[in-house]
Amino acid sequence: MNQDNFRSEKKLFIKIIIPLMLTVFLLSVFVNYGCKKSEKTNNTSEAASLQTSTTVFSKFLNVGIDATFPPFAYLQGEEIVGFDVDLAGEIAKRLEKELKITQMSYNEIYEKINEPEIDIIISAIIPNQEKSKTADFSDPYYTLEYTLITLTTSKLAIGNDFISKKIGIIKSEIENLDPEFLLNYSVGKYDDAVALIKALKSQEVDGILISAPIGIRILRDDPDSYKFIEKIKSEASYSIIIKKGTGLTERINEILKEINADGTFQEIYNEWLRE
Numbered sequence: 001m002n003q004d005n006f007r008s009e010k011k012l013f014i015k016i017i018i019p020l021m022l023t024v025f026l027l028s029v030f031v032n033y034g035c036k037k038s039e040k041t042n043n044t045s046e047a048a049s050l051q052t053s054t055t056v057f058s059k060f061l062n063v064g065i066d067a068t069f070p071p072f073a074y075l076q077g078e079e080i081v082g083f084d085v086d087l088a089g090e091i092a093k094r095l096e097k098e099l100k101i102t103q104m105s106y107n108e109i110y111e112k113i114n115e116p117e118i119d120i121i122i123s124a125i126i127p128n129q130e131k132s133k134t135a136d137f138s139d140p141y142y143t144l145e146y147t148l149i150t151l152t153t154s155k156l157a158i159g160n161d162f163i164s165k166k167i168g169i170i171k172s173e174i175e176n177l178d179p180e181f182l183l184n185y186s187v188g189k190y191d192d193a194v195a196l197i198k199a200l201k202s203q204e205v206d207g208i209l210i211s212a213p214i215g216i217r218i219l220r221d222d223p224d225s226y227k228f229i230e231k232i233k234s235e236a237s238y239s240i241i242i243k244k245g246t247g248l249t250e251r252i253n254e255i256l257k258e259i260n261a262d263g264t265f266q267e268i269y270n271e272w273l274r275e
Contacts, residue, residue: 060100061092064112064121067103071213071272072124083272084122087141090264091120094255095248110135113241119248121241124213136249140237141256141265144176145273147215148229150207151200159230168196168205176236177209200226212273 065084067073073082080101092099104112109121110128113135126144127137148167150156156165166186170193174182188205190196193214199205210218212231219228242249259265 058119059098061088061095061097062100062102062117062119063088063092064102064104064109064118064123066106066109066123068106069124069213070217083142083268084124086268086271087259087265088120088122090259090268091252091255094258095251109241113243119243119246120252124238125241126236127239134244136242136244138240138242138249139253139256140239142238144234144236144238145212146173146177146209146232146234147212147219148207148209148232149200149215149218149226150229151203152223152225152227154206154227156206156229162207162229165206166204168199168208170196170210173211176234177232178235181232216273 065073065080065088067075067080067082069082071082072084073080075081080103085101088101089099102112102118104121104123106123109123109125110131112118113121124142148159148162150162156162163184164186166188168188168190169177169182171189171191174187174189188199190199193210196208196210197218200208207229209232215228218226240252242252256265259268
């Protein structure tokens with residue numbers, strides 16, 4: 001082979017063979033990537049479909065509840081009772097399922113919602129939108145209320161009597177109340193309910209604004225010492241946490257509307273939250 005032919009064949013190899021080999025290599029890479037991506041997508045889709053199927057055909061509605069927050073949920077003997085329990089029972093009934101309750105700590109609700117044995121969690125939960133990527137939230141079912149309470153010996157009898165008076169509030173709950181509403185009062189801030197009640201007993205404050213569930217219990221447990229003045233709506237609402245992929249979110253929202261429309265919600269409210 002002379003030198004000219006060798007150079008010609010070398011040029012042909014560079015111009016045609018190498019690009020062809022590179023094309024084949026790239027095609028194999030893309031095909032392999034596409035197969036893996038398709039497999040991953042299919043697996044994810046199958047998992048979501050399986051979760052939906054499991055929930056739809058299960059005879060149970062598996063509900064997580066923190067039973068340490070009366071009157072929403074608490075232990076009465078060995079039975080968990082309360083507002084949230086009755087609401088969960090009504091939802092299960094309208095889904096034509098049996099209610100199955102799992103007790104859990106409030107601090108672990110966003111971990112537990114991803115466990116197989118839990119479908120929803122209802123436990124006086126204010127939605128955390130940062131968690132919406134890992135769980136769904138129902139429409140609000142209860143707007144947090146506060147009770148204005150004073151001593152039975154107080155001459156203050158109605159809400160307007162407290163304007164410009166000093167009222168006590170738990171520090172962490174101030175953000176739940178309308179700032180303009182609070183301008184009507186001189187506000188004392190306290191660390192917890194115990195300190196708040198102590199301030200009222202010592203007449204350090206004229207009244208206290210405390211979340212309705214706790215306020216109702218105070219009034220029921222010691223009606224001789226405390227009297228109810230009024231209820232005040234807050235800017236915070238409770239929602240139900242729903243596992244993603246179960247297909248339950250839309251139906252539960254429908255049920256919440258139904259029980260509000262037919263009076264069932266009001267019956268549950270009157271049972272547990274009426275002062």
